[in-house]
Amino acid sequence: MSGAQMLLECLVQEGVDCFFGYPGGVTLPFYDALYDHPIRHVLVRHEENACFAAEGYARATGKVGVCCATSGPGATNLITGLVDSMMDSIPIVALTGQVSSSLIGTDAFQEADTFGITRSCTKHNYMVRNIAELPRIVHEAFYVAASGRPGPVLVDIPKDVFQAMGHYTPVHSIHLPGYKVFTEGHAGQIRRAAQMIWEAERPMFYAGGGIIAADASRELQELTELVDGPAVTTLMGLGAMPSGHPNFISMPGMHGSYAANMGLTQSDLIVALGVRFDDRVTGRLAAFAPHAKIIHVDIDPAEIGKNRTPDVPIVGDVKRVLQKLNKVIEELKPAEAPRTETARRAWMHKLRSWKQEFPLAPVTSDTEIKPQHLMAEIDRVSGGKAIVTSDVGQHQMWAAQLVRFDLPRLWINSGGLGSMGFGLPSAIGAQFARPESLVISLVGDGGFQMAIPELATIASYGLPVKIIVMNNGYLGMVRQWQDLFYNNRLSSVTLDCFPDAEKLAGAYGFKGRTVTQPHELAAAVDACIAEPGPYLLNVKVSPFENVYPMVPSGGAINEMVMGPPQPAVVK
Amino acid sequence: MMQVISLLVENKPGALLRVTGILSARGYNIESLTVARTLDPELSRMTIGVDVEERLRAQVIKQMNKLINVLQATDMTDGRSICREMVLIKARTRQESRTALLKEVEIFGARVVDSSTDGFAIEATGDPEKLDEFIGLMRSYGEIEVARSGAVAISLESKKLRLQPPVPTRAAGSLAGNGVLNG
Ligand SMILES: Cc1ncc(C[n+]2csc(CCOP(=O)(O)OP(=O)(O)O)c2C)c(N)n1
Ligand SMILES: [Mg+2]
Numbered sequence: 001m002s003g004a005q006m007l008l009e010c011l012v013q014e015g016v017d018c019f020f021g022y023p024g025g026v027t028l029p030f031y032d033a034l035y036d037h038p039i040r041h042v043l044v045r046h047e048e049n050a051c052f053a054a055e056g057y058a059r060a061t062g063k064v065g066v067c068c069a070t071s072g073p074g075a076t077n078l079i080t081g082l083v084d085s086m087m088d089s090i091p092i093v094a095l096t097g098q099v100s101s102s103l104i105g106t107d108a109f110q111e112a113d114t115f116g117i118t119r120s121c122t123k124h125n126y127m128v129r130n131i132a133e134l135p136r137i138v139h140e141a142f143y144v145a146a147s148g149r150p151g152p153v154l155v156d157i158p159k160d161v162f163q164a165m166g167h168y169t170p171v172h173s174i175h176l177p178g179y180k181v182f183t184e185g186h187a188g189q190i191r192r193a194a195q196m197i198w199e200a201e202r203p204m205f206y207a208g209g210g211i212i213a214a215d216a217s218r219e220l221q222e223l224t225e226l227v228d229g230p231a232v233t234t235l236m237g238l239g240a241m242p243s244g245h246p247n248f249i250s251m252p253g254m255h256g257s258y259a260a261n262m263g264l265t266q267s268d269l270i271v272a273l274g275v276r277f278d279d280r281v282t283g284r285l286a287a288f289a290p291h292a293k294i295i296h297v298d299i300d301p302a303e304i305g306k307n308r309t310p311d312v313p314i315v316g317d318v319k320r321v322l323q324k325l326n327k328v329i330e331e332l333k334p335a336e337a338p339r340t341e342t343a344r345r346a347w348m349h350k351l352r353s354w355k356q357e358f359p360l361a362p363v364t365s366d367t368e369i370k371p372q373h374l375m376a377e378i379d380r381v382s383g384g385k386a387i388v389t390s391d392v393g394q395h396q397m398w399a400a401q402l403v404r405f406d407l408p409r410l411w412i413n414s415g416g417l418g419s420m421g422f423g424l425p426s427a428i429g430a431q432f433a434r435p436e437s438l439v440i441s442l443v444g445d446g447g448f449q450m451a452i453p454e455l456a457t458i459a460s461y462g463l464p465v466k467i468i469v470m471n472n473g474y475l476g477m478v479r480q481w482q483d484l485f486y487n488n489r490l491s492s493v494t495l496d497c498f499p500d501a502e503k504l505a506g507a508y509g510f511k512g513r514t515v516t517q518p519h520e521l522a523a524a525v526d527a528c529i530a531e532p533g534p535y536l537l538n539v540k541v542s543p544f545e546n547v548y549p550m551v552p553s554g555g556a557i558n559e560m561v562m563g564p565p566q567p568a569v570v571k
Numbered sequence: 572m573m574q575v576i577s578l579l580v581e582n583k584p585g586a587l588l589r590v591t592g593i594l595s596a597r598g599y600n601i602e603s604l605t606v607a608r609t610l611d612p613e614l615s616r617m618t619i620g621v622d623v624e625e626r627l628r629a630q631v632i633k634q635m636n637k638l639i640n641v642l643q644a645t646d647m648t649d650g651r652s653i654c655r656e657m658v659l660i661k662a663r664t665r666q667e668s669r670t671a672l673l674k675e676v677e678i679f680g681a682r683v684v685d686s687s688t689d690g691f692a693i694e695a696t697g698d699p700e701k702l703d704e705f706i707g708l709m710r711s712y713g714e715i716e717v718a719r720s721g722a723v724a725i726s727l728e729s730k731k732l733r734l735q736p737p738v739p740t741r742a743a744g745s746l747a748g749n750g751v752l753n754g
Contacts, residue, residue, distance in 0.1 A: 181735070
């Protein structure tokens with residue numbers, strides 16, 4: 001068979017049922033082989049979106065997402081998606097075509113040094129030199145992408161390798177002697193951790209994307225129940241605890257809740273699970289959780305001690321470690337109520353009352369649609385069960401605060417890189433992965449306009465994605481910072497032209513509508529969700545709302561600003 | 572401070588780029604770097620001197636170990652090890668100081684590898700800091716030109732090389748593969 005057919009055979013072996021891409025000159029042989037092959041190729045409208053769609057697919061399922069681009073501009077268009085999946089540890093295999101081997105290094109038409117360019121934006125990358133090494137490399141790529149700390153792996157394939165003829169010999173084992181994955185966790189450290197958890201008076205479980213990646217949300221819930229301790233989940237970890245779980249507090253960090261941030265600050269033991277002490281969570285690092293001892297579980301040894309030195313480091317798959325930890329915790333459960341139990345009960349009580357006293361509550365108005373009102377509506381129709389893919393900005397933060405997620409892999413957003421333009425194409429991937437699920441793509445008026453070409457993909461595949469634009473007429477999150485920290489000098493943040501949603505959607509052959517009045521919102525959202533096909537709902541919200549609570553950058557997380565400054569009283 | 576790292580690296584395309592790339596991406600300054608083949612032609616030994624704060628040393632090693640082509644990363648700064656560097660010096664001297672200069676060369680244990688009426692070419696090996704001193708000394712005799720090799724180091728402790736054994740693939744009927752964290 002040809003190299004192109006062999007590549008498809010590798011994808012079949014890896015269980016790939018669909019992937020996202022855009023063809024070009026050097027990938028012609030590959031697309032020719034694809035012509036009568038059962039694997040589904042989804043033609044997006046820009047390569048960046050092929051990678052974002054693959055991410056949506058991967059984030060919704062945990063499976064490896066696959067994207068494909070031609071050499072030169074095709075490959076360079078993938079970069080943002082690669083970095084995005086690197087930052088959020090999402091398993092992606094990116095396939096790129098390359099000019100024929102004999103032309104490499106000659107500045108041939110559409111030649112780019114893809115292997116060199118993508119070195120720093122992938123977990124690992126390959127250039128295939130001949131057809132004989134193609135199967136090994138492709139299977140290695142899938143293995144590396146999905147195992148350990150997941151991430152993107154790129155395979156660059158010259159045109160002549162696609163055209164060469166050879167035999168596919170199944171690859172029975174992956175031999176990467178330098179790729180060490182530690183999954184089990186050190187038994188002694190796990191025991192120490194269990195002991196410390198029983199002895200803590202104010203424990204806090206701080207859980208993140210690692211819990212989702214490792215499929216460990218059940219184990220996390222068990223742990224919080226075993227010791228009746230509170231849990232906060234990061235932006236990447238939303239859904240790891242069901243929103244209604246009695247031990248779930250909320251999201252910590254820059255736009256986190258009072259309870260979550262004060263809880264971390266006052267805790268005497270933080271159990272960090274699949275998190276990386278990101279600056280958006282910790283605020284000023286030196287002031288973060290000053291009284292807390294730290295237990296840090298992560299599969300990536302380099303995360304441990306990177307930002308905060310733990311008292312008990314545990315390198316391992318957080319699911320395996322939690323299974324063991326929960327067992328030891330049960331074994332060690334003191335027969336008598338421990339000395340600390342009263343303190344711990346009071347602590348849990350304190351957090352629950354903070355959560356009630358300072359809720360992340362929706363704001364409404366009779367005259368205009370408040371952004372928080374829109375989030376409450378999305379929350380209502382989702383009921384904790386819809387997939388929501390978000391873009392980046394204020395709407396993302398309000399959604400993270402106000403929309404409930406009762407299962408992992410429902411909340412899909414660009415966390416680490418914060419890539420605008422992510423929300424729409426990732427919904428495409430998520431909808432292909434979960435054809436039966438309600439997929440809501442929540443985007444800002446800025447990010448939506450970065451992704452408009454993908455309306456064509458949605459229309460041509462008839463994907464029932466519900467696009468909801470939170471339209472505040474601004475690059476809202478940047479406007480907020482200019483408002484708060486640059487004397488409200490609004491520089492290049494006005495989005496004064498936005499297409500008519502009904503006409504725009506209509507131009508692509510589906511329905512759309514704009515709502516402006518608060519009393520119309522509920523019905524409009526219902527109609528959007530009820531539509532069997534795609535729908536574009538443009539919601540005009542009040543333009544000058546800011547996201548609170550907010551920890552100003554460089555501040556400690558207990559120094560939250562809870563709301564807008566009260567207007568001065570005019571005499 | 573200067574941290575000396577020794578890496579055992581697979582001779583794969585781009586391996587050197589990965590190592591230097593990650594160091595620069597993480598903001599560590601490379602002071603010196605040597606690469607050469609080992610007894611096993613498929614492996615290279617790299618010795619890298621990086622300028623890094625004391626508290627980040629462990630992080631540097633972890634970042635190196637994350638690279639798939641790196642089989643082993645060792646911090647030579649702690650633990651018993653030997654570190655050597657070679658320098659070639661072209662020294663111009665005036666006629667009257669030739670003997671004195673040769674004396675210094677002899678005391679240091681360096682060698683003259685070329686001699687002319689203008690001066691000498693001198694080869695010296697030693698601990699990098701000792702070489703600094705020697706170079707300083709040579710400079711006091713006049714204009715010099717220097718080419719240093721960068722440090723190479725070897726550990727005197729017996730550290731087991733731990734390698735990942737082969738992992739069966741899906742094709743072999745195991746669970747490893749798409750979306751499954753390996754165990
Ligand atoms: C590709 C990219 N460019 C720029 C930014 C910086 N940025 C962060 S949020 C934001 C504003 C987003 O505006 P909009 O999509 O309207 O969302 P809103 O904040 O108004 O909800 C910008 C420009 C970014 N995150 N990504
Ligand atoms: Mg906006």
